[in-house]
Amino acid sequence: MLNILVSIKQVPDTTNIRINPDTGTLIREGVPSIINPYDIVALSLAYQLKLRFKAKVTVITMGPPQAKNALKEAVEFGADRIILLCDRKFAGADTLATSYTLAEAIRFLQREELFDLFLFGKQAIDGDTAQVGPGVANRLGIPVITYVVKIENLDPIHRKIVVHRKTEKGIEVLEAPFPILLTCEKDLSPLPFVPLENILKAQRAEPETFNAEGPLSFQRDKLGLKGSPTQVKKVYTPELKRIGKIYNLDDVSLDDVVSKILDVLRERDLL
Numbered sequence: 001m002l003n004i005l006v007s008i009k010q011v012p013d014t015t016n017i018r019i020n021p022d023t024g025t026l027i028r029e030g031v032p033s034i035i036n037p038y039d040i041v042a043l044s045l046a047y048q049l050k051l052r053f054k055a056k057v058t059v060i061t062m063g064p065p066q067a068k069n070a071l072k073e074a075v076e077f078g079a080d081r082i083i084l085l086c087d088r089k090f091a092g093a094d095t096l097a098t099s100y101t102l103a104e105a106i107r108f109l110q111r112e113e114l115f116d117l118f119l120f121g122k123q124a125i126d127g128d129t130a131q132v133g134p135g136v137a138n139r140l141g142i143p144v145i146t147y148v149v150k151i152e153n154l155d156p157i158h159r160k161i162v163v164h165r166k167t168e169k170g171i172e173v174l175e176a177p178f179p180i181l182l183t184c185e186k187d188l189s190p191l192p193f194v195p196l197e198n199i200l201k202a203q204r205a206e207p208e209t210f211n212a213e214g215p216l217s218f219q220r221d222k223l224g225l226k227g228s229p230t231q232v233k234k235v236y237t238p239e240l241k242r243i244g245k246i247y248n249l250d251d252v253s254l255d256d257v258v259s260k261i262l263d264v265l266r267e268r269d270l271l
């Protein structure tokens with residue numbers, strides 16, 4: 001049986017995120033939350049593979065208590081097991097601490113059953129670093145393929161997969177053995193039709209909750225704000241200053257504009 005792990009992040013359903021000026025961390029209270037859109041793609045793919053290969057799907061998230069709602073929504077996408085990593089000691093984590101906490105929890109789950117496929121979103125729409133997927137793969141010692149736009153073939157018998165990956169230069173086609181971690185691009189998998197039974201099952205679903213006390217033990221100095229070398233020093237909205245001069249090419253020739261720009265650069269010793 002194909003065994004899939006999906007890692008999802010609950011993010012603020014807004015673009016104007018507010019940061020706590022004292023801790024430099026995100027203010028989540030009172031802000032409506034959604035599942036990170038790239039993780040919806042990962043869930044949709046897992047659901048397609050579940051229907052096609054009778055896969056088992058485990059979904060994990062690290063977040064505050066309300067992240068439970070993201071996991072309940074994942075049950076609508078066919079999740080069989082949902083795990084919430086929730087503890088104040090996990091809070092304020094940068095990508096190093098986040099990938100550590102997730103990788104340790106996944107290592108613990110793998111004592112029971114090994115995963116073949118790990119599905120992460122390409123990036124989270126709030127932190128935007130795209131670092132957690134590769135970070136977790138590195139900690140678990142498994143290969144990672146980022147920016148996946150298509151699954152060309154998945155062969156559970158010979159335990160390998162062929163994917164298309166987006167790069168600056170175009171599309172790469174890669175074959176890889178299981179276990180493999182993929183980060184999903186937005187057009188990888190369409191939203192599936194979710195049957196009513198899944199919606200009803202989601203309403204009753206309760207996640208297993210792991211905290212800093214157990215069921216596994218964590219290295220405390222690698223958790224949350226304490227385990228985060230990235231300290232947000234100051235968060236502010238930069239003031240937009242328009243100091244430039246706008247040239248209308250209907251009035252002046254391009255050559256004139258270029259020589260004016262060169263003059264300005266020379267004046268400022270930039271040339």
Ligand SMILES: Cc1cc2nc3c(=O)[nH]c(=O)nc-3n(C[C@H](O)[C@H](O)[C@H](O)COP(=O)(O)OP(=O)(O)OC[C@H]3O[C@@H](n4cnc5c(N)ncnc54)[C@H](O)[C@@H]3O)c2cc1C
Binds near residue numbers: 063095
């Ligand atoms: C505005 C802002 C800026 C930030 N800048 C930085 C920074 O420069 N450096 C830094 O280290 N941290 C930064 N952080 C903190 C960072 O958001 C957290 O470390 C976060 O947990 C992971 O990073 P990310 O949001 O960039 O996720 P990404 O690495 O972009 O997420 C990629 C994928 O990893 C998985 N994933 C990510 N977070 C979780 C989670 N909590 N639970 C389960 N799966 C998850 C999801 O599949 C997601 O699609 C920033 C946060 C904010 C709000």
